[in-house]
Amino acid sequence: MSGDILLLGLAGVLASAGPVLFAAIGEAISERAGVINLSMNGMILLSAMGGFAAALATNSVVLGFLAGAAIGGGVSAIVAFSSVTLKQSQVAVGFVLTLLCRDLSYFLGNPIMGRPGPRISMYPIPLLGKIPVIGPLLFRQDVMTYLSFVLIAAAWLFIFRTRPGLALRGIGEKPAAAYARGANVSRLRYLYTILGGAIAGLAGPMYSLSIKAGWKGTISGLDGIGWIALAITIFGGWSPIKVALGAYLFAFLQWLGLVLQSALPGVPSQVLQVAPFPLMILTLLFVNLGNAEWVATALSRLPEKPRRALAKFLRAINAKPPAALGTPFEKD
Amino acid sequence: MRESRAMKIAFQAAAVVLALGLSTLVLVATKAPPLAAFASIARGAVGSWGVASDVLVAWVPLLLVTSGLLVTFTAGLWNIGIEGQITFGAVFATWALRSFQDGSFDPTLVITLSILAGMAGGALWAMLVGALKAFGGVNEIFGGLGLNYVAIALNLWLIFGPWKRPGVASMSGTVPFDKSLWLPTVTEQSRFAPIALVLALVAIAIIFLLIQGTYFGLRLKAVGKNPKAAYLLGIPTWQYTMASFAICGLLAGLAGAIQVTSVYHRLIPSISSGYGYMGLMVAMLVNFSAALAAPVALFFAALNVGSIQLPITLKLDSSLAGVLQGTLVLFVIMAEGARSRLMKKGGRKP
Numbered sequence: 302m303s304g305d306i307l308l309l310g311l312a313g314v315l316a317s318a319g320p321v322l323f324a325a326i327g328e329a330i331s332e333r334a335g336v337i338n339l340s341m342n343g344m345i346l347l348s349a350m351g352g353f354a355a356a357l358a359t360n361s362v363v364l365g366f367l368a369g370a371a372i373g374g375g376v377s378a379i380v381a382f383s384s385v386t387l388k389q390s391q392v393a394v395g396f397v398l399t400l401l402c403r404d405l406s407y408f409l410g411n412p413i414m415g416r417p418g419p420r421i422s423m424y425p426i427p428l429l430g431k432i433p434v435i436g437p438l439l440f441r442q443d444v445m446t447y448l449s450f451v452l453i454a455a456a457w458l459f460i461f462r463t464r465p466g467l468a469l470r471g472i473g474e475k476p477a478a479a480y481a482r483g484a485n486v487s488r489l490r491y492l493y494t495i496l497g498g499a500i501a502g503l504a505g506p507m508y509s510l511s512i513k514a515g516w517k518g519t520i521s522g523l524d525g526i527g528w529i530a531l532a533i534t535i536f537g538g539w540s541p542i543k544v545a546l547g548a549y550l551f552a553f554l555q556w557l558g559l560v561l562q563s564a565l566p567g568v569p570s571q572v573l574q575v576a577p578f579p580l581m582i583l584t585l586l587f588v589n590l591g592n593a594e595w596v597a598t599a600l601s602r603l604p605e606k607p608r609r610a611l612a613k614f615l616r617a618i619n620a621k622p623p624a625a626l627g628t629p630f631e632k633d
Numbered sequence: 634m635r636e637s638r639a640m641k642i643a644f645q646a647a648a649v650v651l652a653l654g655l656s657t658l659v660l661v662a663t664k665a666p667p668l669a670a671f672a673s674i675a676r677g678a679v680g681s682w683g684v685a686s687d688v689l690v691a692w693v694p695l696l697l698v699t700s701g702l703l704v705t706f707t708a709g710l711w712n713i714g715i716e717g718q719i720t721f722g723a724v725f726a727t728w729a730l731r732s733f734q735d736g737s738f739d740p741t742l743v744i745t746l747s748i749l750a751g752m753a754g755g756a757l758w759a760m761l762v763g764a765l766k767a768f769g770g771v772n773e774i775f776g777g778l779g780l781n782y783v784a785i786a787l788n789l790w791l792i793f794g795p796w797k798r799p800g801v802a803s804m805s806g807t808v809p810f811d812k813s814l815w816l817p818t819v820t821e822q823s824r825f826a827p828i829a830l831v832l833a834l835v836a837i838a839i840i841f842l843l844i845q846g847t848y849f850g851l852r853l854k855a856v857g858k859n860p861k862a863a864y865l866l867g868i869p870t871w872q873y874t875m876a877s878f879a880i881c882g883l884l885a886g887l888a889g890a891i892q893v894t895s896v897y898h899r900l901i902p903s904i905s906s907g908y909g910y911m912g913l914m915v916a917m918l919v920n921f922s923a924a925l926a927a928p929v930a931l932f933f934a935a936l937n938v939g940s941i942q943l944p945i946t947l948k949l950d951s952s953l954a955g956v957l958q959g960t961l962v963l964f965v966i967m968a969e970g971a972r973s974r975l976m977k978k979g980g981r982k983p
Contacts, residue, residue, distance in 0.1 A: 339774075379963075387970025392711060392774070393917055394966055400910055401959025407952040409663060518950075528778050535775065578782040582771060589770030 310556060312438050317512055318545075318552035319449040320345070320504035324530035325537065325544045326456050327501030331377070333460060333539055334493035335473040335625045338380050339395025341501060342527025343402030348372040348505025349523055350410035353516045356506070357418040365419070366445075366506045373502015374495045376402060381494040385487050388629040403524065410516050420514040421445065445507050452500070456541035469493055473623035476630040486630045501530070532581040536588070539623065554580065591615035637976065644972040648964035655960045656953070665949055673946045674954070678939030686825040690896060691908075691934035694719070694888035696833040698912035699926045700840040701884035706921045707844055708877035709857035714762045714777020715885050715909035717784035718755040722886025723904040724788055725754025726893045730810055731796070740813040747814075748890045755886020756879045758784060763878030767871040789902055796900065806901035816895035826895040834927070836884055841923035843880075853877060885909065911937070911958070918962045920969075933958055 324341060331338045338344075348369035356365025376398055383394040421443045429440040439450070460466040468489065471479035476486045508523055509516055529551060537544030558576055590596050596615070600608050660667040679685050698715055705712040712718075729750035733743045762780055765771040796807045816826035844850040855863040856873045864870045892904055915933055919925035940954035 383967055383970060387967055387974060389966050389970040394963070396711075396713070396913065397917065397959055397962045397966065400914065400955060401963060404952040404955030404959060405659065408659065408950045408956055411950040412663065525782065532775055532779070535772075575782040575786040578779040582765065582776055582779040585771045585775055586765065586769040593768060593770045595768060 308434065308437050310560070312441065314549065314552045314556050315438065316442055316446045317555070318548040319446050320507040320512065321526060321530050321533060321551060322449050322545055322548040323452065323507065324501040324504040324527060325533040325548055326452055326541050327373070327497040327499070327504075328531060328534040329497070329537065329539045329541060329544050330456065330460070330469070330500065331494045331497030332534060332626055333469050333473045333623055334490050334497075335476060335623055335628070335630070336381060336384055336490055336494045337391045337395060337627050338377055338494060338498060338501075339392055339531070340376050340380055340398035340402060340498075340527075341395075341531055342525065343399035343404075343406070344373055344376045344498065344502065345505045345508075345527045345530075346406040346521070346523050347376065347402040348502040349509040349521065350406040350413075350505070350516050352506030353418055353509035354410070354413055356510055357413060357416060360419060362419050362421050362506075362510050365510050366503055369504075369506035370499040370502045372505070374499035376502075377494050377498025378491075380498070381491045384629060385490050385494075391627055399527065407518055410518060413516055414518045415515065418515060419510065421511050443511060445503070445511060453541050453545045460541065470623070472630075473625055476625050480630070490630070504530070529578075529581070532585070535622070536581065536584050538588070538621075640972060640976070644968040645965060648968035649961065651964045651968075652957065652960040655964075656957050659956055660949075660953075663949070665947060670943065670947055670949060670953065673943055674936060674939035676939070677942040677946075678935040683823075684938060686819070686823055688931070688935045688938045689830060690824050691938050692931050693829045693833045693891060694906070694908045695912055695915065695930045695934050696927060697836055697884045697888040697891070698909050699915045699930050700833075700837045700923070701881035702912050702916045703840055703844065703921060703923050703926060704853070704877045705881045706916055707850070707853050707857050708873055709860065710766070710874065710877060711774050711913075712759070712762070712777060712878065712881050713774050713910075713913070714759065714780050715881065715912060716905045716907070717777065717781035717909075718758045718882045718885035719889040719892070719905040719909050720781075720784040720788050721758035722751035722755035722882075722889030723893045723900060724784075724791065724889075725886065726751035726890035727791075727796070727807065727900040730814055730893070734810060734814060743814055744816060744894055747894055748887065751890025751893070752883045752886040755884070755889060756882035759878040759882025759885065760875060763875045766878075767874045785902075788900065788904065792900060792902060804902055806897065806899045809899045810894075814894065815898055816891070818895065824896050826891075829891045829895050832887065832891070836887070837923060837927055840880075840884075844923055849876075914958055914962050918965055 324345060328338055328341060351372045352365040352369035355368035356362050359365075379398060380391065380394055383389045384391040423441060424444055424447075425441040426447075430436045432440070458466075460469060468479060468484045471482070472484055472486045472489050480486050504526070505523075508521070508526075513522060530548075533544055533547040533551060536547040554576055591612075600612055603611070657667045660670055677684055678688055698719065702712055702715060726747040729747035730743065733746060758780060762773055762777045765776040766773045769776075792804075792806055798805075798808050816828055818824060818826050844853070852863070852868050853873055853876075855866070856868060856870050860870050863873075888908060889904060892906070893900060897904070911933060912930075915926060915930050919929050936954040936957055940951040943949040943951050943953055
């Protein structure tokens with residue numbers, strides 16, 4: 302494989318990671334505020350269909366993306382209302398919505414199935430695009446991919462370097478303390494669940510208006526993406542930079558699967574496509590080992606030195622969710 | 634007390650009306666005639682003996698997985714991995730049928746073996762989710778989801794690889810088994826096997842008794858309500874986690890085995906047909922009560938079978954059934970939240 306083809310492949314990896322990146326960072330924002338948004342998988346399908354339909358009707362990709370964000374925000378508003386106001390199980394509501402949105406997208410998308418429509422195009426940045434290696438990799442992409450780079454930095458800065466970001470982490474970790482310090486927990490949870498959903502809602506149109514342009518119903522190949530995004534949120538420890546690394550790793554594996562497929566013609570493509578899932582389980586196992594009781598017991602039997610080193614290593618890779626994740630807040 | 638019961642029914646009725654209303658809106662949005670669509674679903678479900686027996690065929694796996702899910706839900710666990718457990722059961726059942734189909738064994742024995750193998754396969758796959766949860770700290774939702782995709786990939790690999798049809802491998806599945814290895818059906822053309830229905834009804838009855846009438850069920854409830862408190866009371870929570878996954882997997886595997894031996898008579902790529910996720914919806918809708926599971930599962934099966942004809946009669950996608958089911962479950966959950974919120978406010982008054 303020559304260098305140019307490799308570079309083109311890697312640039313494609315950065316672009317194809319975009320939707321998962323948007324979805325997983327959106328989910329991370331929502332979960333940081335204490336709300337699990339399990340509707341992700343269906344919501345991405347619905348925003349892909351809705352975004353494509355809007356772009357088709359208006360002949361404007363911008364409106365297509367806005368429609369996707371609106372659908373994501375709207376579905377997430379139902380999650381927020383059911384969990385924050387009605388105090389119902391976030392997992393239950395999210396799971397029902399994920400199936401409902403999937404079926405809605407297939408049902409409503411039936412008339413526009415297979416229709417050709419608008420799509421976004423490459424927008425190489427004039428001078429930067431000429432830089433060797435970095436140019437083709439980072440600066441010969443489409444607008445949404447550039448936006449995904451910006452999102453990583455912006456989300457990280459917001460969550461870890463601003464006062465509202467501190468409040469966001471507070472309502473997910475210790476809502477009672479945040480409330481005592483003047484944060485309106487319920488209102489903020491609404492805000493960040495809907496904001497996170499709107500960001501994740503951009504993932505759908507990124508497929509239907511760019512990466513897998515068009516709407517093809519059940520064979521769109523988008524069913525499952527949302528679950529991967531949810532797993533990557535955990536994998537990335539709810540931090541935008543690590544989440545982004547997870548999204549790139551996932552896209553890289555999928556690309557590797559495609560490359561390997563031509564080398565291993567006997568293996569059906571469906572098998573290589575699922576490679577990220579066992580990997581996800583192994584990673585979750587790996588990052589959670591430090592929380593398991595039998596690991597602690599086993600560690601305590603080891604001599605001092607290796608025990609310290611191992612414990613330190615386990616702590617370093619450990620991912621702890623926001624303490625109040627999934628639990629409703631009662632201000633009594 | 635009576636007033637609160639009436640309130641509950643009123644809220645649930647409102648949820649049903651809202652669900653129907655929203656589904657009607659969805660139909661209107663696609664310029665489809667709502668009444669004709671609902672009528673088509675009804676005719677497709679009970680219009681003839683043929684379709685009515687198809688509803689029973691769909692009821693069997695749905696009831697089996699719902700029964701299993703009632704156990705995991707009672708233990709406070711989200712067994713989203715149920716789809717993979719059905720698939721694994723189907724794979725194991727197919728493996729048993731393939732191994733013993735050469736005619737040297739009694740067909741009844743082979744069918745029985747394949748059903749037992751299917752149950753073992755489902756339980757194995759479920760206990761893997763349980764072990765990941767109990768010993769690895771991997772949330773059962775993600776462990777289960779990941780294993781779903783692994784099971785589906787394994788199934789596809791078998792169909793396109795080692796078990797492919799002589800000549801050409803295809804999405805239509807493996808070579809159909811000999812008729813002697815099919816579960817006996819009521820008539821030659823029908824896919825309805827009364828034995829399968831009996832198995833499903835026995836399963837839900839056993840689960841009902843297990844949860845409501847045994848010490849095991851009581852402790853399972855304790856684990857589900859508050860695992861920490863149950864652990865402090867001396868209940869070994871990990872054993873109950875593993876046991877509930879095993880029971881659920883047995884039933885999911887049985888559902889998969891029945892799909893192979895009595896419905897498709899071969900292994901196909903989408904052998905689970907989404908019954909696992911639908912079972913989760915049924916369990917949520919009946920608020921995890923075993924008594925209501927059978928009728929609600931029957932209703933969901935009727936919606937699914939009834940909508941199969943929609944693309945032909947009205948050029949609508951058959952996912953309308955899923956829209957109806959989804960809106961129904963969503964509004965019932967939300968109505969329950971609204972009710973308890975209103976009741977609490979009322980209770981605070983002097």
